[in-house]
Amino acid sequence: MFNFWNMQVKIFGVRGCCFGIANMILVKRIREALYSALLLQDISFFDSETVGDLTSRLGADCQQVSRVIGNDLNLILRNVLQGAGSLIYLLVLSWPLGLCTVGICTILSAVMLIYGRYQKKAARLVQEVTASANQVAQETLSLIRTVRVHGTEGEELGRYKWWLGKLADISLRQSAAYGFWNLSFNSLYHSTQVIAVLFGGMAILAGHITAEKLTKFILYSEWLIYSTWWVGDNISSLMQSVGASEKVFRLMDLLPSSQFIERGVKLQGLTGLIEFIDVSFYYPSRPTVPVVQHVSFSVHPGEVVAIVGFSGSGKSTLVNLLLQLYEPTNGQILIDGHPLKELDIMWWRERIGYVGQEPKLFRMDISSNISYGCTHYIKQEDIEWAAKQAYAHDFISALPNGYETLVDDDLLSGGQRQRIAIARAIIRDPSILVLDEATSALDAESEYNVQGVFRSVRSDLTTRSVIVIAHRLSTIKAADKIVVMDGGQIVEIGSHRELLLKDGLYARLTRKQADAMS
Template sequence: MYHVRNMQVKIFGVRGYCFGVANMILVKRTRETLYSALLLQDISFFDSETVGDLTSRLGADCQQVSRVIGNDLNLILRNILQGGGALIYLLILSKPLGLCTLIICSTLGAIMLVYGQYQKKAAKIVQDVTASSNDVAQETLSLIRTVRVYGTEKEELGRYEMWLERLADVSLRQSAGYGLWNFSFNFLYHATQVIAVLLGGMFILSGRITAEQLTKFILYSEWLIYSTWWVGDNLSSLMQSVGASEKVFQLMDLLPSDQFASQGIKLQKLTGRFEFLDVSFRYPSRPTVSVLQHVNLSVHPNEVVAIVGLSGSGKSTLVNLLLRLYEPTNGQVLIDGYPLKELDIVWWRERIGYVGQEPKLFRMDVSSNIKYGCHRDVGQEDVEWAAKQAYAHDFILSLPNGYQTLVDDDLLSGGQKQRIAIARAILRDPALLILDEATSALDAESEHNVKGVLRAVRNDLKMKRTVLIIAHRLSTIQAADRIVVMDGGQIVEMGTHNELLVKDGLYARLTRKQADAVA
């Protein structure tokens, strides 16, 4: 008996180890597949999804999947084998008693299936509510300075508590369902014992079975019904895992963006000429709002073009279309005469240097941030050269560890982050340099230095490239070859700084207003 027990322990230990390894591989591959699927979605996908929700799917939901193999399937398999063996032995001992026990276990199994389906739905709701609460917490903590300044701690706590109350409500109903399932098991378990004693006693009196056989029957019937219980309990847990992971599998099934699915054209040489031909655009998340209307614009190689206008006039949207973050609703964008949608998207973006309005730096050292996205081999000398061009070298050297300093939100000012982002764009040696409000966080001296960069880009033959600038500060773009003025999603004026002042249109009014504001 000891040897049999010892052998069982070893077999269960080996099985547990195998399931544990399978579980680890499953969770790892699930997270990799989900993360890969998310990275390859269109930008419009992220307009409708929140970061907190997606990170919750990657974290809690994927971990929930681990219960499927690591615990649930493991125990379900074991108890099915044990219960099946017990049932076969019961039928050998007494077919009538065995059939009665089988009917009771079947009833318990039917209740188990209904309860499992309920748990699946409840688990999906729990994961959705949990993701929403995580999203609120992430948003609040990332904007904690704004919350503190406006004194809205109680309001944010109330938003978070609202989701916690919904979570508590669902959990309460889950507990009630578990209580009913537990009551059903206990009732049927005792019913099995009563039936076994009554029918077994009658069979003993009629000489159909012996007292020893009845004792064995009662012991094995308990084993069978407890195995059924464990199968039901683990099946319920399995259904919870399936419900919780439903959203994960939906996200994993998303097809990659068409930009990555098809391989486009790679031009042998990029001159930097681009055109917008009758381009109109509406954001997928706001299909009723027309952002651009019949825009026609041609930018020549090595030309510095500035786009200005009031907020919401469509300036940044033009950049988004040029970066192919979105596709035009109507019209097309041409690069050196080729439709942008026919070009290889990775090849195209490698040849663009982009600095956004609010440049985001990664939590890595300064040198790595500057080299980020640069696919050619660059050394530290190249990094420092780019930093000097962006007038960032001096303040970087003043940091605790110079270029090896780990970037932190509190460590750098907005202007310093923008200069690092400009250095990152310059290091790529792009054919097209896009500065989207890239001087908005710079002080007067830094802005003057960046103007020097623009002048160098414009005049140095070695740095010749097409430059597109979007700016609210009109002083930044006075030396541009051409200034494009936008209003209401349309181009309303175009010319040099002096030509537009003579026209006395929107650009002239904006210039006067900024001059009055400075005065």
């Protein structure tokens, strides 16, 4: 007997180890597949999904799915085998009493299925509410300086507590459902004992079975009931995992953006001729609000073209279309005479240097931030050259660890971040350079130095094309052509001098800026 139990313990131990390994592999592959699916979605997908929700799916939800193999299926398989063996032995001992026990187990299974369905629905609600709570916490903590300055700690705590209250309500209902399930089990379990004693006692008196068989029957019926209970408990847990995993698998099933599936054209040589031809666009989330309407202009190789206008006039949207973050609703963009949408997206983006208004740096060393995204081998000398071109070398060298300094939120000022981002764009040696308010956080001296990037373009033999979105007069005046936008449309095009003579919107913007500076 001792050897039997010793062998059983060893078998269960090996089974548990195998399930644990399978669980680890499952979680790893699910997270890899989900992360890969998210990375390959269109930008419009991220406009409608929150970061907190997606990170919650990658974290808690994937871990919840792992319980399916690591715990639920493991215990369900074990208890099903134990219950099946007990049922067979019960029917051999006394099939009438065995059938009574089967009937009770059937009722218990029906209650179990109802409870499991409820747990599946509740688990889905828990995951959605948890994701919303995570989104509030992530947003608040990432904007903690704004919260502190405005003194809204109480309001943010209230927002978070509201979601926690909803989560507590759902958990309370889950606890009540579990209490009902537990009450059902105990009632049916004790009913089995009563039936076994009553009918078994009558059978003993009638001489149909012996007291020894009745004792065995009671023991095995308890084993069967408990196995059924454990199967039900694990199935309800399995239903929770299924409910939590629905959004995970729905995200995993999303098809990648067509940009990553279709192989476009790779041009033999890129001169940098850009043509916007009757381009219109509206965001998918706001189909009735046109952002850009019938825009047509060109950027020739070696030109510096500035795009100016009021906030919300569609300047940055044109850059997003050029980067192929979105597709034009109407019209097309030509690159050296070829439609942009027909070009290979990875090849195209390798040839564009982009600096945004609020450049984001990764939590890695400065050298890695500057060389980020480069497909060719980059030497340290190349990194330092790019930093010098962006007038960032001096302040980087003054840092404790120089180019090996780890970037964090408090280390660099806004202007220093922008200069590192400019160096990141320059090191790619792009055929087209796009600067979206890239000098907005620079001081006067740094801005003057960065103007050297524009001045070098005119004498650059590679005929690099530059598109600049700016408000500062000093940056605008350096452009060969200025495109003035208002309400998503182009209202003026010309040089600085030509537009001043027209005395239109550009002239008014220039006078307002001059008045503000004075």
